[in-house]
Amino acid sequence: MKILLYNPDNGITRNFMPHLWMFLLQALTPSGHEVLLVDGNAQPMDEAGMAQFVRDNNIGLVGIGAMTRMIAKAYRMADAIRATGVPVVMGGPHVTEMADEALGRDGGPRHADAVALGEADATWPLIVEDAARGQLKDVYAPVDAFGQESKPSLKEYPVIPWQSIDLDQFNLVPKVASALLQKIAAGWGTFRIIPVESGRGCPYGCEFCTVTGFFGDSIRFRTNESVVNELLRLKARARSEKGQMAVFFIDDNFAINIKRTKSLLRDIIAAGAQVHWVAQISANLLRDEELVDLIADSGGKWIFIGMESIDPANLKDVNKGFNKPGEYAAVLERLAARNVYAITSFIFGMDNDTVGVAERTLEQVRTWPPGLPIFGLMTPLPATPLYKRLEKAGRLTRPRHWQEFIPFAMAHTPLKMTIEEAHAEVDQGWADSYSPEALAHAVESLNNQPLGYRINIFLARLCFRGIYFPMMGKMAWLKVIAQNRRTIFKLVVEGFRPGAWRGAPARIPVRPVPQAESGEAIAQGAEG
Numbered sequence: 001m002k003i004l005l006y007n008p009d010n011g012i013t014r015n016f017m018p019h020l021w022m023f024l025l026q027a028l029t030p031s032g033h034e035v036l037l038v039d040g041n042a043q044p045m046d047e048a049g050m051a052q053f054v055r056d057n058n059i060g061l062v063g064i065g066a067m068t069r070m071i072a073k074a075y076r077m078a079d080a081i082r083a084t085g086v087p088v089v090m091g092g093p094h095v096t097e098m099a100d101e102a103l104g105r106d107g108g109p110r111h112a113d114a115v116a117l118g119e120a121d122a123t124w125p126l127i128v129e130d131a132a133r134g135q136l137k138d139v140y141a142p143v144d145a146f147g148q149e150s151k152p153s154l155k156e157y158p159v160i161p162w163q164s165i166d167l168d169q170f171n172l173v174p175k176v177a178s179a180l181l182q183k184i185a186a187g188w189g190t191f192r193i194i195p196v197e198s199g200r201g202c203p204y205g206c207e208f209c210t211v212t213g214f215f216g217d218s219i220r221f222r223t224n225e226s227v228v229n230e231l232l233r234l235k236a237r238a239r240s241e242k243g244q245m246a247v248f249f250i251d252d253n254f255a256i257n258i259k260r261t262k263s264l265l266r267d268i269i270a271a272g273a274q275v276h277w278v279a280q281i282s283a284n285l286l287r288d289e290e291l292v293d294l295i296a297d298s299g300g301k302w303i304f305i306g307m308e309s310i311d312p313a314n315l316k317d318v319n320k321g322f323n324k325p326g327e328y329a330a331v332l333e334r335l336a337a338r339n340v341y342a343i344t345s346f347i348f349g350m351d352n353d354t355v356g357v358a359e360r361t362l363e364q365v366r367t368w369p370p371g372l373p374i375f376g377l378m379t380p381l382p383a384t385p386l387y388k389r390l391e392k393a394g395r396l397t398r399p400r401h402w403q404e405f406i407p408f409a410m411a412h413t414p415l416k417m418t419i420e421e422a423h424a425e426v427d428q429g430w431a432d433s434y435s436p437e438a439l440a441h442a443v444e445s446l447n448n449q450p451l452g453y454r455i456n457i458f459l460a461r462l463c464f465r466g467i468y469f470p471m472m473g474k475m476a477w478l479k480v481i482a483q484n485r486r487t488i489f490k491l492v493v494e495g496f497r498p499g500a501w502r503g504a505p506a507r508i509p510v511r512p513v514p515q516a517e518s519g520e521a522i523a524q525g526a527e528g
């Protein structure tokens with residue numbers, strides 16, 4: 001049987017990274033079946049195109065995975081596929097919580113023949129065999145012989161054959177630039193960011209987050225050896241095609257168990273398996289000096305930090321009081337001193353937010369080392385404690401917001417500002433952080449570093465701008481390039497200056513992390 005695994009596009013920007021679930025399920029598919037992968041972010045398709053693809057390729061089963069924000073598109077594509085007579089199974093965080101919606105048991109139309117609840121590592125092979133026999137069940141739940149929910153141990157992790165998977169759709173170097181880049185910077189013909197997990201689960205249960213409910217509060221880790229071998233396979237592939245592979249460790253908090261993370265990073269270094277990597281780590285754990293050294297030495301380049309708010313009252317409200325805004329600056333400086341920079345994520349529209357929250361946040365961000373600030377709105381995802389609280393209080397304005405998904409739009413009324421005011425705050429956050437002046441400033445703030453660091457922050461900011469400002473087509477990109485022409489010109493001129501690409505990175509002075517909060521902060525902490 002031919003199986004298609006499909007991930008719908010998010011409708012705003014080309015995702016910079018493919019989704020892990022597709023490669024994982026492909027690796028877990030029983031032998032004798034062929035699996036094709038289509039990520040809508042890299043290969044956009046509409047309903048008619050999808051139906052044609054399924055017919056042309058003689059597909060016998062389609063698996064669709066989607067987050068809440070992509071679910072409306074996922075349902076439309078599922079409907080088009082089912083209309084061709086091919087069964088659809090859906091999985092992922094949204095349908096796990098809303099299985100009745102996908103199966104048409106809530107009074108709405110049916111979109112899926114079957115739903116895989118929760119982690120599907122163990123159920124996927126059964127789904128495939130049932131589909132091959134034409135005997136799909138409605139629901140597949142991960143349970144043990146006694147009917148108890150069972151979470152896969154990651155000790156026996158499947159080998160994802162990165163050396164042979166077709167990754168053409170995930171190359172981030174545009175075709176036109178590839179040949180030129182190969183000439184001026186050998187080894188840059190391709191650039192891909194690959195998702196790798198080293199563990200699952202988070203015990204903290206922040207109010208807005210689905211992770212604790214979905215993966216459970218027991219943290220499970222792969223063996224160091226299995227992660228190291230995966231990195232070595234990726235490195236070998238990059239070398240063989242004269243390209244670059246960076247890794248996104250998608251664990252919700254890569255350092256949730258510091259001892260284990262340090263041991264993994266040491267093993268990566270010892271095996272020569274360093275690649276450039278990104279990971280999510282909470283600010284409190286980054287006060288460990290040795291950990292930060294190992295991050296830098298093992299190839300860590302960007303750390304995603306869910307700061308959420310600079311207001312401790314907001315953080316307490318959403319059960320994320322282990323974030324201590326007073327230590328954000330020192331933690332970021334500690335990373336920057338090793339040339340590791342941060343993606344700092346903020347949520348506006350929290351219950352204690354008032355008008356001016358963007359400017360108050362930006363005032364602090366401007367004093368930090370350059371990074372990638374991102375701004376979102378408080379969003380009640382289905383089945384989260386936040387959703388339940390707002391529903392009970394009658395504060396949901398669009399209870400089924402995902403059915404008509406609108407990017408960057410609130411679905412409930414915040415307590416101390418209007419919805420429109422919250423939207424304006426997010427707009428200000430993005431506009432201020434990604435203006436040509438802000439980009440120029442970020443580049444200039446690294447003037448004491450080799451040129452590569454400045455190019456890196458500039459390109460990263462250009463890409464992250466696209467999370468909020470639509471940058472799908474060539475015209476949109478050309479416009480942004482024109483707006484930033486001065487910075488680009490300066491970087492190009494400097495590229496020709498003798499020695500511009502050489503030189504050791506400078507160490508930046510670091511202020512000490514405030515001590516008062518350390519004990520509590522280290523005891524807790526995770527990321528999302």
Ligand code: B12
Nearest residue numbers: 010018020021063064065067068091092116119120121210
């Ligand atoms: C990596 C990641 C991203 C990446 C992008 C996704 C990517 N390319 O991988 C980035 C950083 C860009 C991102 C962004 C966002 N993310 Co995100 N992200 C994750 C993260 C950390 C890991 C995903 C992952 O690979 N997990 C590991 C795999 C193995 O798990 P899985 O995907 O759930 O798949 C398993 C099962 O679900 C199931 N399954 C999944 N799909 C399918 C399909 C079929 C057919 C079957 C049978 C089974 C199946 O089987 C898999 C194996 O067990 C998750 C949290 C988490 N730990 O999962 C959040 C998460 C998915 N993100 C989330 C959110 C909300 C977002 C944002 C909307 C945040 C924001 N406010 O901007 C954005 C939107 C992205 C966009 N524009 O499209 C939520 C989604 C919740 C929901 N109900 O939708 C999550 C769960 C985190 C959270 N805090 O709640 N994200």
Ligand code: SF4
Nearest residue numbers: 202206209526527528
């Ligand atoms: S720490 Fe991060 S992953 Fe864990 S519950 Fe909170 S937001 Fe979710």
